[in-house]
Amino acid sequence: MPNRSRSIALILRRGGGFFESWALLLGIAIILLTACGGTSTQGTEEIRIVGKRVDVNMEDPGKSGEYIYDPAEFTFGRGQQVTFVLTSEGEFHTFTVPDLEIDVHVDAWKSKALTYTFDEPGTYELVCTPHETLGMTGVITVQ
Numbered sequence: 001m002p003n004r005s006r007s008i009a010l011i012l013r014r015g016g017g018f019f020e021s022w023a024l025l026l027g028i029a030i031i032l033l034t035a036c037g038g039t040s041t042q043g044t045e046e047i048r049i050v051g052k053r054v055d056v057n058m059e060d061p062g063k064s065g066e067y068i069y070d071p072a073e074f075t076f077g078r079g080q081q082v083t084f085v086l087t088s089e090g091e092f093h094t095f096t097v098p099d100l101e102i103d104v105h106v107d108a109w110k111s112k113a114l115t116y117t118f119d120e121p122g123t124y125e126l127v128c129t130p131h132e133t134l135g136m137t138g139v140i141t142v143q
């Protein structure tokens, strides 16, 4: 915060064209850095593990090269409580299981937790809404 107000003060005091734009750019950079720092702290606070932890990486050409869930196949026992830790790589992804009314949205470079108890045995289709047609799908089996 002190950095931000200092650079704004610099912009106000200096009259020179070149220095003014330089200070403005620096000010914008500091504001962006501050904003990003704040958001990632919030992202971490959201994650609380209840039951079995299952990490799912939501991959894309922005980093690993393909639109896939890693892993993409899951098997749980009836009544099992699971906390998925969902992490998006370079793009926005969803963890959507229409038959269970699960629909978690995860922004690029962020993580979100989903705690769920699987009560009904069956086979459930998992899809990433924007990348389903590109092969970003999975299967959850409840035994």
Ligand SMILES: [Cu+2]
Pocket (backbone or CB within 6 Å): 058, 067, 092, 093, 094, 128, 129, 130, 131, 136
């Ligand atoms: Cu996706």
